[in-house]
Amino acid sequence: MTKQNKDTKQAGIWSSLPEDLQSVAQQKWVTYIENAESIGCGYPANLELQRSLCRVFALSDYVATVCCARPELVMELLSSGDLLADYQPEIFSQSIHAQVKKTRNEFDLKACLRFIRQREMLRIIWRDLERWARLEGTLQDLSILAEACVRSALMQLTAWEKSPAPMTPDHKSAQLVVLAMGKMGAHELNLSSDIDLIFTYPDCEPAKKRNAKSSEEYFTLLGRALIRVLNDRDSNGFVFRVDMRLRPYGSSGSLVYSFAAIEEYYQNQGVEWERYAMIKARPVTGRQQDRDELMQLLRPFVYRRYLDFATFDALRDLKRQIQAQVERKGQQSNIKLGPGGIREIEFIGQVFQLLRGGRQPALRQRNLLKVLPLLVELRQLTQTCADELVSAYHFLRHAENAIQAMRDEQIHSLPEEKEDQLRLACAMGFERWSDFLSQLDQHRQQVQTHFDQIFADVDAPDVATSNADRVWGDTLVENEAMTLLEQAGYDDPEEALRWVHQLKAGSAQIYLGERGRIYFNALMPRLIDAAANYDQSTLLLIRMIKVIEKIAGRTTYLSLLLENPAALSQFVKLCDASDWIATYLARFPILLDQLLDPVALFAPMKQAGLKAELENDFAGVDSDDMEQQMDVLRQFRHAMALRVAAADIAGVIPVAIVSDYLTAIAEIVLAKALALAWEQMTSRYGTPMCQVDRKKRKVNFGIVGYGKMGGIELGYGSDLDVVFLHDSMGNGQQTTGRNSVDNAIFFARLGQRIVHILTTQTAAGTLYDVDTRLRPSGYSGMLVTSLESFVEYQLNNAWTWEHQALVRARMVAGDDALSPVFADVRARILKKPRDEAGLKIDVREMRQQMRDELGSGSSEEFNLKHDPGGIVDIEFLVQYLVLLWAKEYPILLKYTDTVRLLESLASIGCIDVSVANDLADTYRHFRGMTHHLALRGQSLEIDPDKEFERQQKVVQQWEAVFA
Numbered sequence: 001m002t003k004q005n006k007d008t009k010q011a012g013i014w015s016s017l018p019e020d021l022q023s024v025a026q027q028k029w030v031t032y033i034e035n036a037e038s039i040g041c042g043y044p045a046n047l048e049l050q051r052s053l054c055r056v057f058a059l060s061d062y063v064a065t066v067c068c069a070r071p072e073l074v075m076e077l078l079s080s081g082d083l084l085a086d087y088q089p090e091i092f093s094q095s096i097h098a099q100v101k102k103t104r105n106e107f108d109l110k111a112c113l114r115f116i117r118q119r120e121m122l123r124i125i126w127r128d129l130e131r132w133a134r135l136e137g138t139l140q141d142l143s144i145l146a147e148a149c150v151r152s153a154l155m156q157l158t159a160w161e162k163s164p165a166p167m168t169p170d171h172k173s174a175q176l177v178v179l180a181m182g183k184m185g186a187h188e189l190n191l192s193s194d195i196d197l198i199f200t201y202p203d204c205e206p207a208k209k210r211n212a213k214s215s216e217e218y219f220t221l222l223g224r225a226l227i228r229v230l231n232d233r234d235s236n237g238f239v240f241r242v243d244m245r246l247r248p249y250g251s252s253g254s255l256v257y258s259f260a261a262i263e264e265y266y267q268n269q270g271v272e273w274e275r276y277a278m279i280k281a282r283p284v285t286g287r288q289q290d291r292d293e294l295m296q297l298l299r300p301f302v303y304r305r306y307l308d309f310a311t312f313d314a315l316r317d318l319k320r321q322i323q324a325q326v327e328r329k330g331q332q333s334n335i336k337l338g339p340g341g342i343r344e345i346e347f348i349g350q351v352f353q354l355l356r357g358g359r360q361p362a363l364r365q366r367n368l369l370k371v372l373p374l375l376v377e378l379r380q381l382t383q384t385c386a387d388e389l390v391s392a393y394h395f396l397r398h399a400e401n402a403i404q405a406m407r408d409e410q411i412h413s414l415p416e417e418k419e420d421q422l423r424l425a426c427a428m429g430f431e432r433w434s435d436f437l438s439q440l441d442q443h444r445q446q447v448q449t450h451f452d453q454i455f456a457d458v459d460a461p462d463v464a465t466s467n468a469d470r471v472w473g474d475t476l477v478e479n480e481a482m483t484l485l486e487q488a489g490y491d492d493p494e495e496a497l498r499w500v501h502q503l504k505a506g507s508a509q510i511y512l513g514e515r516g517r518i519y520f521n522a523l524m525p526r527l528i529d530a531a532a533n534y535d536q537s538t539l540l541l542i543r544m545i546k547v548i549e550k551i552a553g554r555t556t557y558l559s560l561l562l563e564n565p566a567a568l569s570q571f572v573k574l575c576d577a578s579d580w581i582a583t584y585l586a587r588f589p590i591l592l593d594q595l596l597d598p599v600a601l602f603a604p605m606k607q608a609g610l611k612a613e614l615e616n617d618f619a620g621v622d623s624d625d626m627e628q629q630m631d632v633l634r635q636f637r638h639a640m641a642l643r644v645a646a647a648d649i650a651g652v653i654p655v656a657i658v659s660d661y662l663t664a665i666a667e668i669v670l671a672k673a674l675a676l677a678w679e680q681m682t683s684r685y686g687t688p689m690c691q692v693d694r695k696k697r698k699v700n701f702g703i704v705g706y707g708k709m710g711g712i713e714l715g716y717g718s719d720l721d722v723v724f725l726h727d728s729m730g731n732g733q734q735t736t737g738r739n740s741v742d743n744a745i746f747f748a749r750l751g752q753r754i755v756h757i758l759t760t761q762t763a764a765g766t767l768y769d770v771d772t773r774l775r776p777s778g779y780s781g782m783l784v785t786s787l788e789s790f791v792e793y794q795l796n797n798a799w800t801w802e803h804q805a806l807v808r809a810r811m812v813a814g815d816d817a818l819s820p821v822f823a824d825v826r827a828r829i830l831k832k833p834r835d836e837a838g839l840k841i842d843v844r845e846m847r848q849q850m851r852d853e854l855g856s857g858s859s860e861e862f863n864l865k866h867d868p869g870g871i872v873d874i875e876f877l878v879q880y881l882v883l884l885w886a887k888e889y890p891i892l893l894k895y896t897d898t899v900r901l902l903e904s905l906a907s908i909g910c911i912d913v914s915v916a917n918d919l920a921d922t923y924r925h926f927r928g929m930t931h932h933l934a935l936r937g938q939s940l941e942i943d944p945d946k947e948f949e950r951q952q953k954v955v956q957q958w959e960a961v962f963a
Contacts, residue, residue, distance in 0.1 A: 013050045018422055018431070025058035032057070036071035043071065044078060049680035054145050056126050059427050062408040066122050080128050083123055084132065086865050087141055093148040100152035109156055113149055114236035120145050125191060125367055125405045128398075129427055130544045136369065136388040138401065142189035147284045149230065149239055150178055150195070154285050157225045163927050164207035165216040174204035175258070176219050177294055178226075186366035190397070192404035192411075193691060194243040198281075199223040202290045219256040227801075241410070241934035244278055246488065253616070259290075259297060266301040278302045278352050280366045303357035303364060304619070307702070335396050335403075336412035340444025342396050344451040345389050351454070357897050359635075361620035363454050368393065382696075392443035399440065402427035411665065416630065417714035445847050448709075449764035458807040468532075471500065477554035488532035493607060496538045500528070503545050508552035519558035524548070525561075526893045530572045543575045543582040557589045560596070567595035570646075577649040579937030580641065580716060588638045588765055594646075602652045604643040604661045612670045613640075618672075629676055630757060633669060640665045645935055655928030662714040669759075670703055670720070670813040671765055681746060686737020688746050690728045699743060700730040702814030702822060706774045709944040710807040711897045716934040719769035720758070723809075724751045724784040744782075751784040774805055787818075787825065800842035804879040806830060808896045830886040841879045842960050847872070863949060864926050864933075870949030873958050874923045880961070885910050898923055915957055922950045 002775075036043045049534060052582045053074065057064040067074055077083040096116055103109040113824055124141050127133040133141070154176060158165070165173040165863050180197035183189045201219045206212040213221070231242040247253050248265040257265070266274070278298055283291035336342045349371040357363040357627075360378060365371045372390055375381040381389075399716050416420050418433075425436040467484045476484070478497065483497040485493035503524070514521055527548070534653045551557040563569045570593070575582040585591055594601050601961035603615060617632050647653045653661065688699040704832045706721035728743040735746050751772075758767045772900040775781050776793035785793075794802070806826055811819040854866040865871045878901050889908045895901050899920045926947075933940060944951070 006805065013047065013054045014058070016051065017055060017428055020419065020422055021426065024419070025054045028057040029054050032066050032071055032321040032579070034062070035068050035354075036074075039071065041075055042076065042556045045074060049078070049726075052130055053126070059129055059402065060125055060407075062123055062405060062822075063125050063436070066118050067349075070118065073122055077119070077123055077126075081894065083126065086133065086137060089140065089142070089144045090669055092141070092144050093151075096145070096148035097155075099490055100149075100156060103156060105160070106157075106225070106229060109153060110234065110239075111236065111734050113153060113229065113239045114234070116149065117145070118236070119238050121191070121408070125401075128191070128401055135397055139183075139190070139397070142191065142193070143184055143187040146189055146195050146240055146859075147180065148181075150197075151285050152946040153229050153239075154178065154222070156227050157222055157229065161218075161222060163218055163221075164209045165214075166201075166204035166218055167208075167427060172287070174201055174215065175286045175290065176201055176222050176226075176282050177290050179294070180282050180284045181277055182280055182285075185280040186368065187737075191401045194241045194410065196243045196246050196277075198244070198247045200259060200294065201256060202259050202286070202293065215258065216254070216256060220254070223255050225297050236406075241375050255825075257798040259294060261500075262294070263297045266298065270301050271394045274351055275302050279353055282366060289348050299364075299620075304354075304746065306401060316939045331756050333414040333956045335399055335411050335414065335440070335444075338444075339445070340392075340399065340448035340451070342393065342412075342448050343395050346379075346397075348451060348454055349375065350388065356380070358620070359617060362616070364620070379599060388443075388446045391448060392447045395439070399424065399428060400567065412449045430786045434521075468528040471497070471528060472504075472521070472525045483810045485532070488529070490532055490541075491535075493536040496531075496541050499545050500524075501540075501543050503549065508549045511552060512585045513555065516553070516555035516558060517575050518563055519555060519956055520548075520552055523558055523562055526568065527572070527859060530568075531576075533574075534576045535577070540572070540576045543579060544572070546584055547571075547575065547586045547589075551589045551592075554589060557592050560592050564596055566598060567592070570595040570601065574646060574649065580644060580935040581645055581649075583779050584638070584642060585647075585938065588635075590635055590764070591638055591642050594639050594642050595765065601643055602647045602650050604647050605664075605665050606661075607668070610640060610664055614668055614672060614845060626676070626680070627762065629761065630762050631764040632755070633672060633676075634762060634767055637665060637767055638765065641716065648931060655931060658931050659708070659713045659715065659927065662716065662718070663709065663712045666709060666714055666720060666768065667705075667812050670705075670722075673754050673860060674701075674703060674813050675756040675768070677750055680733075680753060681750050682737070683747055683909050684737065685739050685741050686735040688726070688728060688733070688735045688743045690730070690733045690743070692729055699726055699733070700749075700815035700816040700818040701726045702811050703754075704809050704822060705812035706805050706809045708808075709812060713897060713925075715930055720773050721771045721774055721805075723772065723790075724754070724788055725787055725814075725818065725822065725946070726784060727787045728820065729786070729788060737918050743785075747784040748782065755783075774802070776830040776854065787821065791825050791829070794825075797963050800839065800883075801846045803829065803832075803883055804846075804876070806842065807879045807882045807901070808898075809877075810896045823893075827886075827890070830883065830893060833887060834883055836884060839880065839883060840962060845878055847876050856941050859944070861941040864930055864940045864942060864947075864948060866940075866960070867951075869954040872922065873954050874898060874919050877919070877958060877961060878905070881905050881910050916952055922954060925950065 014022045014029065017025055044053060053067070057067070096104050099116060100109065100112055100552050103112050117674075117820075120141070124133075124138060124145075128138045158175070162474050167173075168174050177200050179198040179200060183193055184195045184197075189195070199219065201215060204215050206218075207213055209368050210219075227242045227244070230239045232238065245251055247255075248262065249271075266278075274341060274933060278553045279302060281295075281298065281808060283294055285790050286294075295963055298576070312440075313363065336343060346368055349368045353363045353371060353374055355434060356378070362374055363371065363378075365374070369390065372381065372386045376383050376386045403411060403413075403415065404943075406415075406420060406423060412926040415424060421433045425431070425433045428436050428439075428440070459957065465490060469617065471481045471484055481497055482493040485496050488497045509520060527544050529542065531544065537572075550953070561571060571585070574595075581824075595945045614633075617636050619630070621628050621632055623629075641662065644653075644658060645663070647661075648658050677788070689696050689702075690699045691697075702725050704710070704723040706723065709720050724747070725777070726747050728747070733743040734740045735743065755772070756772050760766065772783060774798075775783065776785050776790060778824060782789075806829060811822050848873060851866060851868065854863075856863040856867055861867075863870060875898055878898050882892045882901060882905075885905075885908070889910070891908060892901065895904060901912070902916045902920045902923075905911045906913045929942075929947075930940060
């Protein structure tokens with residue numbers, strides 16, 4: 001067939017291309033056909049495939065060059081089915097490994113890898129430009145190609161190395177661990193990307209042989225050989241450009257580092273941008289246990305245990321540097337580094353990863369497209385924001401690939417030549433360059449808007465200086481400053497100014513660095529302005545200053561309040577509403593994080609949600625790090641209590657169920673403390689077992705809650721009244737472990753461990769004060785009691801007040817099997833026959849003793865809890881009636897809380913319904929007052945006239961029963 005006839009027959013295959021690209025495609029197609037026929041390999045017969053390949057020729061000089069040089073590759077991709085199939089990563093890697101394994105020397109290895117690269121790049125580019133592959137598939141194929149080439153090449157080079165490999169402590173040959181950084185680590189490689197690598201090796205010693213090299217020397221030689229094989233350019237091109245500049249100390253550092261040296265560097269010298277780079281780090285060679293060990297070493301550097309809002313600054317500074325570089329080089333058209341480009345989308349995802357990954361293990365993802373949906377779930381981004389970022393990312397990465405596919409060049413700037421602009425527009429599905437630019441600009445504008453909102457620059461100068469700036473700036477004489485504060489609305493400007501001066505002259509600023517001082521001086525005028533809008537402006541300012549005094553040395557928290565106007569607003573509102581919250585935030589600044597999400601802040605969780613949240617918090621915690629476990633448990637409890645307080649103040653939840661939420665938090669915390677203690681004890685001593693009638697069974701353990709805990713009536717500052725029980729029976733029962741101990745010893749130590757977890761002061765404070773005096777024989781008794789001993793004591797030796805306490809007792813944590821057993825024991829004890837006169841005397845005497853010790857003792861004050869007519873009167877009244885009537889009415893054994901017991905007493909006629917309703921209403925009202933007084937930091941003594949009517953109704957009922 002003549003060339004003219006061939007051209008005429010095939011003219012239709014490029015006619016669908018833009019007119020200016022048709023001649024380009026035709027020229028390349030003719031050359032490809034001639035070369036294919038010259039070696040007898042043929043070319044695609046299918047007209048649609050011809051059109052497709054011709055279109056790819058028009059868009060990619062690289063593909064055209066490869067096909068013309070090796071036309072057989074096209075038919076091989078078609079006959080194998082690889083062109084139209086999605087690769088399975090494992091099979092793809094195995095295929096490369098099998099080809100490389102056949103090489104016999106470094107020359108063969110280079111040739112083999114370059115052939116593999118050409119074949120696979122032809123397939124990947126063709127599929128990408130024709131959109132036969134999703135973006136994620138293209139990026140993964142490129143990343144698997146790089147990883148397989150690195151791993152297979154290293155395998156061969158290691159096998160050919162004449163020096164013996166260093167030996168690990170377990171007497172295995174040590175292997176070089178290649179850490180893939182950046183896009184390779186995240187499976188996000190683009191079509192012409194460098195691969196960023198770091199070489200490291202595990203703990204090892206030189207082999208005990210004559211020609212053995214030191215570990216560093218051995219692995220340096222291997223590393224250099226690997227770079228050479230991948231990076232060197234010859235007539236067949238290169239495999240991947242290798243960039244080693246991300247290693248410790250950059251280009252001036254050693255080529256390889258031991259794990260110990262890596263850990264030391266990042267602990268002591270690692271900087272913020274290296275944390276950013278390490279997010280995507282992934283080991284691609286070496287033994288799995290070495291890979292795991294390396295990532296464990298790096299995790300604390302990347303993901304901080306506590307929130308670190310200085311991350312915003314570090315990444316913003318890095319972005320500024322890049323922007324400055326772009327402007328200097330005139331790279332505004334750079335779709336990676338320019339405004340609204342790929343890097344800004346990555347920054348948005350990664351700042352939240354660095355910020356929250358230490359406490360949210362789910363965010364420890366390498367791949368950006370997996371991170372963005374998680375940020376929506378965690379309420380860090382809106383769904384609209386995430387959708388727009390994902391859409392822009394797809395568009396920009398497709399454009400990036402199309403640009404690089406033209407000539408296999410690592411470029412990210414929009415083309416300037418009209419032909420290349422038309423190619424890019426065509427590759428992206430647009431007829432005209434202007435249409436492509438319009439869509440691109442829309443995506444970049446959306447990205448930049450979201451980026452600017454998240455990285456708002458807090459230290460940018462204000463347009464005008466406010467009066468608060470002048471007061472804080474100390475440029476005014478005292479009278480002028482006081483006048484400005486008075487004009488702003490301060491109720492006591494003199495006192496307010498005194499506190500401002502005290503803060504400026506105090507020690508708060510001593511430990512501030514330059515950045516911290518900028519934040520400090522930017523934040524205080526805002527707080528001064530904000531407080532002026534509230535009725536008790538001076539008191540509010542004082543509360544906030546007390547918090548600032550505690551956190552001023554921690555730039556992280558100053559940054560948090562400045563970076564987040566909503567958080568700052570919540571901070572002011574909560575400090576105004578509650579001295580307790582202000583004090584709480586000062587004691588535990590990490591709670592400021594809760595202010596970032598108003599939806600979650602005012603939505604305390606119930607039991608199931610609490611459990612899920614706690615388990616999520618523990619997901620990334622080392623099971624051997626008890627200190628961290630205790631801190632996480634404390635942070636959880638404090639955060640959840642703050643949510644309840646915020647919702648209480650806002651009136652989002654009824655006062656009547658505040659205690660329900662606080663009790664649920666305590667139950668979840670107790671259960672987790674028990675689980676941690678149990679795991680520690682059983683790992684050391686084994687599981688406690690009990691043999692009865694020749695049958696062995698596991699011993700059950702439980703925590704019984706008394707008082708407010710048992711009655712589901714906890715307040716903000718309540719301690720926990722608990723008793724520890726187990727159901728081991730008989731003597732000589734032991735645990736199963738190698739270090740077996742008697743069950744009694746095991747449980748005594750278990751109880752001590754639980755109390756230690758709950759009460760020990762750590763950097764995150766304490767969990768709860770714990771009172772165990774209600775156990776049999778009080779402080780003189782065993783900390784943990786067997787159920788047998790508990791029953792015997794309660795039936796034969798307990799005082800009436802101990803049976804009163806049992807009215808509000810219930811199992812709150814422990815083995816489920818023990819809960820019904822304890823309920824039966826409790827019922828048996830409460831149903832004991834009672835002498836009415838003797839019971840009345842005992843209850844009345846105990847109540848009088850408590851009034852004498854804890855009441856206000858004054859007619860000028862009314863103690864809501866302990867004075868006559870207060871909360872405890874209602875509780876004692878209910879407990880008396882339950883003990884008196886429980887034998888006849890089993891319904892009185894069902895509940896442990898005072899309100900429902902009143903309802904039960906009314907339902908069986910032990911108390912008048914109207915009286916029961918009045919007492920229940922007063923009880924709820926008084927308890928609600930105790931919550932709010934606690935939040936305001938006030939005592940329980942109030943003006944007796946305010947609640948006189950309610951108080952007298954309680955007194956009258958008390959007298960009616962006990963007179």
